[in-house]
Amino acid sequence: MSIEQVLPSLEGLKVILPPDIPSDYGRDESGAARMPEAVVEATSAAEVSKLLGACAAAGVAVTPRGAGTGQAGGCVPVNGGVVLSLAKLNGILEVDEAARTMRVQPGALLQDVKAEAERHGLRYPPDPGEKTATIGGNAATDAGGPGALKYGTTSDYVLDAEIVLASGEIVRLKDRPEYAGVIGGEGTLGVVTELTLRLEEPAGSDAILLLPFADGESCAAAAGRIIAEGYAPAMAEYLDTALVEYSGSVTGNAVFPVELDGERVAATLMLTLEGADEDAVMEQMETLAELAEELECLDILVGDTPTMKREFMAAYEAFHSSVEGAKSSCEANVSVPAQRVWEYMEYARGVGEELGVKPMFCAHLGSGGVHAYAVSEQARSEYAPQSEAFVKALYAESVRLGGEAAGEYGVGCTKQEYVAAERRERYAALKAELDPAGILNPGKAVR
Ligand SMILES: Cc1cc2nc3c(=O)[nH]c(=O)nc-3n(C[C@H](O)[C@H](O)[C@H](O)COP(=O)(O)OP(=O)(O)OC[C@H]3O[C@@H](n4cnc5c(N)ncnc54)[C@H](O)[C@@H]3O)c2cc1C
Incomplete structure (x- = not known):
């Protein structure tokens, strides 16, 4: 059955049809795009139930959508049908x-x-x-x-x-x-x-520490050592100086160190330490300072005031939007085993060199999430062949190293070929049980 045959069952629901469907409903932030044949903006579970019941009976695809910020095409209706927006069900x-x-x-x-x-x-x-x-x-x-x-x-x-x-x-x-x-x-x-x-009780006190390193490998290894020594940072982020510089050139303020005493910083480890009170955080900072010397970081910069912490976090959060603002850009968001983050970044640099793509990184050390970004002044169409080859190579390498291309951000429609066969089988069994007609978000398989 077609969408037209479903429409009479949707009386009372807010249905948008072409040509009135805003173009946003056909895309997310991945670049994948396809317009739906209808959009339903649901305001209750009963409405969602009514829509799904009608579409299941008619075999019409339904793709749920939140804010469309996904980077893997998850909410893009690749098989057409209805986009079900949950954005107004927001209390x-x-x-x-x-x-x-x-x-x-x-x-x-x-x-x-x-x-x-x-x-x-x-x-x-x-x-x-x-x-x-x-x-x-x-x-x-x-x-x-x-x-x-x-x-x-x-x-x-x-x-x-x-x-x-x-x-x-x-x-x-x-x-x-x-x-x-x-x-x-x-x-x-x-x-x-x-x-x-x-929900949880907030930490009594916290501080953000920046540990700049002259070589990236030491920076990547430092988090593992810090965690092994018993610290439990809420964040342990690898900040590539190339990314810091690029983002700083866009925002006007790099915030994170690029050079210290004439020495180029290769990467900075950004750590958030938490404790019951200021004394508890201070105690951790003091012992960490001793360890930092051993780890050969160049300095320790402490952000312990609300203003400094806000400034650090704003600079960190600007990485992504700075890259997105470039004339052309690409990104691969994956996870790899935590101890292989450096190896993965080295691979990305090598393959980038072959393809003429210069990667910059931010990585969640400790959990193994890696975000590799690249920007170019070339037109999108010119940059696309090498950037697409770059991203594909990075997805494949994450799987080869024992991680997941979906790692963060999901599989969506852009990472389908990197889902391991056994996961695909497990997922297919679940899908057959929960959605035998295959109407929910078809064209996507899940980790
Ligand atoms: C700047 C930036 C940084 C990010 N950093 C991280 C990060 O560090 N780690 C990380 O994990 N993610 C990260 N993300 C990804 C982020 O988590 C996703 O973009 C977000 O969770 C998607 O929410 P959304 O409302 O935009 O969903 P959408 O993009 O609209 O949809 C995403 C998926 O969820 C499904 N969906 C949405 N709502 C529902 C619902 N109510 N019921 C069933 N299915 C639904 C859709 O069908 C789709 O498959 C980042 C994204 C951006 C833009």
Whole structure:
């Protein structure tokens, strides 16, 4: 059946049809694009259920969408059909301070979830980069980010969820744990219409430390040593000086060190230390200073005031937008075993040299997430052949090293060929059980 035959069953729902569909509904930040035949902007689980029931019966594809910030084409309707926008189902329903939980609808933005937790003296730790992503999109991609080292990923904070299955049936995860795969299922196994999130007490005090190194390999190795010595940094980020410089040239202020006492910094380790109070953080900083000498870092720069911490985080968060603003750019976001991050970056440099692509890196040391970026002044069409070859080589290498091309950001439609065969099989069995008609986000397979 076609979409026209489904439309009469959607009475009462907000349906947008061509030519009125805004072009955003056909793309995300990956560059993948295809316009849907209809968009439904849902405002309740009942509406989602009505839509899915009708589409399952008619065999019409439905692609859930949050804010469309994904980088893997997850919300792009590659097989056409309906885009189901959850953006307007965005209420924060309840914060239970005593139980430290928040009940929230999927379209609420990450920044609003975090701010609401803070208003109640609590915190929602996951912080996967893009604050204007929806919490539903975070849950569907099991988003991690720099804090994953200490705090885990979004699924670690999902205590319960309301899920609409492809059939239109509405279930609670708490009652039906067999549907846990919907969290991280990239909208292919069910639609999340409500989440109960676990919140935490905030750390009493924290500080951001910058440890610049004259050679990148020592920087990459330092985090492992620091963690092995018993420190539990909330973040341990590898900041490539090439990326620091590039981003600084865009924003007007590099913030992170590029040169110290005439010596070029190759990379900086950015660490966040937390403790019960200022004394506890100070104590860690003092002992770390001794270790830092052994690790041969060039200096330790401390950000312990709110202004400095904000400045460091703003400079860090500007990396991505600076790259995106270039005339041409590409990026590969993967995960590799934590001890192989340096080896991976060396590979990327080598393959970049062969292809005429100059990579710059930011990596979540400790958890193995690597973001490789490259920019060019060439026109997009001219740069595309070598940048695409570069990104493909990097995805393949992440798998070869025992990591995942999907690592962070999901599989979507751009990383399909890098899903391991056994995962594909496991996923196919789950898909057949939860969505036998294959209407939910077809064209995507999941990690
Ligand atoms: C600057 C930047 C930095 C980032 N850094 C990180 C990082 O460090 N680590 C990391 O893990 N990620 C990172 N990301 C990726 C980020 O986590 C995703 O972009 C975000 O989670 C997607 O949310 P969204 O609302 O935009 O979802 P969309 O892009 O709209 O959708 C993403 C996927 O989720 C599905 N989906 C959306 N809502 C629902 C729902 N309610 N029910 C079922 N399925 C749904 C869609 O079908 C799609 O498959 C970064 C992104 C950006 C732009």
